[in-house]
Amino acid sequence: MREVQGPTARAGEERYDAIVVGSGLGGLVSAAYLAADGRRVLVLEQHDVAGGNAHVFRRRRKYEFDVGTHYIGDCGPNGIFPAILSGLGVRDRVTFRPMDNEQGFDRIITPTATLDVPAGWDAYRDRLRAALPEEAEGVDRFVHIARTVSGATRESLVGHHMVELFREQPDTMRWARRSRSLAEALDHCGLSPKARTLVAAQAGNYGTMPDGITFAEHAAMLDHYMRGAYYPEGGGQMLVAAFVEALESYGGELRTRCEVRRILIEQGHATGVELADGTRISAPLVISNADYRRTVLDLCGGEQ
Ligand SMILES: Cc1cc2nc3c(=O)[nH]c(=O)nc-3n(C[C@H](O)[C@H](O)[C@H](O)COP(=O)(O)OP(=O)(O)OC[C@H]3O[C@@H](n4cnc5c(N)ncnc54)[C@H](O)[C@@H]3O)c2cc1C
Structure with missing residues (x-):
């Protein structure tokens, strides 16, 4: 108010x-x-x-x-x-x-794959690539935009402006808009149903399907844990x-x-x-x- x-x-x-x-x-x-x-x-x-x-x-x-x-x-x-x-x-x-941020703080088990999620964007990308060898390009693209958009969100949380990033990487930063859903980002990266399930599985943290959450929110949640999970x-x-x-x-x-x-x-x-x-x-x-x-x-x- x-x-x-x-x-x-x-x-x-x-x-x-x-x-x-x-x-x-x-x-x-x-x-x-x-x-x-x-x-x-x-x-x-x-x-x-x-x-x-x-x-x-x-x-x-x-x-x-x-x-x-x-x-x-x-x-x-x-x-x-x-x-x-x-x-x-x-x-x-x-x-x-x-x-266990190295081995994995989350274990995602689907009928077709198991993924232990480590902290750190590079380690996460490598783990996804290993689980999805045919989709390395899509994985790289997803991790790149998630990392950039969430990094900007966190910077704004600690009082920095995102304007420079919007100027430098307009294509990537358009995914920061509230109109962009996680489902759209998964489509954009051309990920298969198997890959989409692994990438979106941590949706349990906010309880919404990929078309009901913005990409920026999902990326911010991921980034939060990429910086290490604690109790x-x-x-x-x-x-x-x-x-x-x-x-x-x-x-x-x-x-x-x-x-x-x-x-x-x-x-x-x-x-x-x-x-x-x-x-x-x-x-x-x-x-x-x-x-x-x-x-x-x-x-x-x-x-x-
Ligand atoms: C099952 C579950 C698991 C979760 N796991 C995690 C996790 O592992 N990690 C993580 O980071 N987050 C987790 N979360 C989310 C996290 O717990 C919440 O995001 C956070 O605690 C919410 O805090 P909040 O201040 O937004 O609101 P809330 O915790 O919802 O607090 C709102 C408060 O307002 C009070 N209130 C409402 N109306 C009135 C009224 N009219 N008068 C007086 N008081 C009122 C309520 O009683 C309540 O105490 C989990 C949530 C749930 C439910």
Whole structure:
């Protein structure tokens, strides 16, 4: 939501500089950085624990289930996740253990081939070539555009501009456009059904078929793991704990069992939230970590 000078809180209404709806990793990172920036931040989570898909639950005091953390990419010395933790002063709270990045961190088994996926674009290309000796040219073309487009995406994540790349490699960079699907890129590279299956198999990470995802998104996912796959020692909850610690150490607040029923909007601007029990809390900035559909249709109301 766009930030505006919000209205003054009504009598008895709590007021914050920013409210974050949901304590998934996205919500917690936003909240912790806003708190580090000196804002009064409140995170509201409907569940009884923080973390969303990254939380861990236990059964019979015996089994531990890590809901959504199987592996995280790009956690080496210059990795994105370590950088996010460092910026908040909690880098030392999480130890990332590398998976078998040489032999393969993923094993793809299809009726016609098996592929162990290693880290590193060159190693990945060589492994694909070995599995698909007749399709070396198509494999090379696919890896080249995936590497270029995803490299540019990551550069933009760390604050660099992609303009030069668009100028230097316009043919390759057209695959960065949101209108280009993974299916189109597979066609463009002339890959066989066998090759397409191997290349697209890691779609399980985002759960969409090749015609339902942009090429740039698939390439970004691949690139993430090409930079090495890791597991946080202690499980996904360690990440959650680190971000909550950072949030609270900068004066932010997290409340669980607090379902937001509505994001309050006046004249097109968010002014706060209403909880399921009717309590209203005001803030000139509301960030929703709930999924997009739910945010737009339920929390904001379709009419907004
Ligand atoms: C089975 C599974 C396996 C996965 N494996 C991996 C993996 O190996 N590696 C990897 O990198 N990623 C993996 N992911 C994806 C990763 O877990 C998610 O991308 C990430 O945790 C999502 O974080 P998020 O902040 O976007 O949102 P979420 O985790 O969805 O958090 C949203 C939060 O908002 C809360 N919320 C929603 N509505 C309201 C409301 N009205 N009021 C208050 N609170 C509300 C929810 O309760 C939730 O806590 C996996 C996901 C799943 C489901």
